[in-house]
Amino acid sequence: MTDSVDAVRALLHRCRLVVLDFDGPLARLLPGEKFLRVAAGARELAVSLGVVLDDELARQTDHVQLLRLVSRRDAATARAVERWCTERELEAAAAARPVAAAGAFVRACHERGTGVAVVTNNAAGAVTAVLAHGGPPLTALPVHGRTPDALERLKPSPSMLLAAAREAGTGPGEAVMVGDSASDVHAATAAAMPCIGLSPDPARRAELLAAGAAVAVPDLASLLPER
Incomplete structure (x- = not known):
């Protein structure tokens, strides 16, 4: 386990699907208090x-x-x-916006032939509304979100991660999860997917590594390819 950016990029380059958590990595839906x-x-x-x-x-x-x-x-x-x-x-x-690096990250994934899906404990309608503010390619991302009659599928359950992999025609071992919480890490572990932890706080990154994340970096911009 490490916070090496090189290790992160190696993970991303050998996967066929990136499973992105929404609240944190892609946007902050409920900021502050x-x-x-x-x-x-x-x-x-x-x-x-x-x-x-x-x-x-x-x-x-x-x-x-x-x-x-x-x-x-x-x-x-x-x-x-x-x-x-x-x-x-x-x-x-209505007020939330995708993080600045979101579009560039998704484009970089698609350019190397890697699929991207959003797996979130939030309502899918709220997620798609925020992603719409980011334009393409964010608006085209498949979103696996919360449904009222299947709350047991919320992370840390691996159910939505496995559904995203099936929909993409990819085995879980060929996917990588990107998340910012212990529940993301636990869901990825249960799905047999490596997890990249994301947090600007070094102490929080250490917690994500302790929870089982393979690597941890400050933000989505850290995952962009070098130019």
Whole structure:
């Protein structure tokens, strides 16, 4: 395990598919404290609908992982909370934009014959709305996102990663995941895909490596080929 850019580029050059997480690597959907407010609102709604607030729910700061927890307790409530979360994500998508390196990274992948797919715990509609602001080739990316009746497929489950590989006609061993969270790394490990960790914070990169990422770099721009 390493943070070597050379090792990252070697991984990318020998794969047939790059599976990209959305929130973080490609865009920041809920920047600043917004993600905390959405998580708090989702928790409040779940409790108002009868879900018992335990320590696990109380300390969760990620609304998507909170959804996974609620779905294990009450599927009907989880669907209601998921609809509320989707509305918040669609609102946020109006202001969110892809990171500057996103288009160049996808073009570089396509130029060397590597496919790219987005696998996200966010609602697909919110993701496609943000990617639309980036123009081609971002608007053409296949998006595997959250669906209300399949919350068990959210990362760290490998389900969406494996679906992306199947759709691309690629084995998981020929794909590479790029993500910025431990759940991304765990999903990739379960799917038998190497994972490139992404974070501008050195301590966070160390955490991603400890979780099992093969390599870790500061941002998507670090993955661009040298000119």
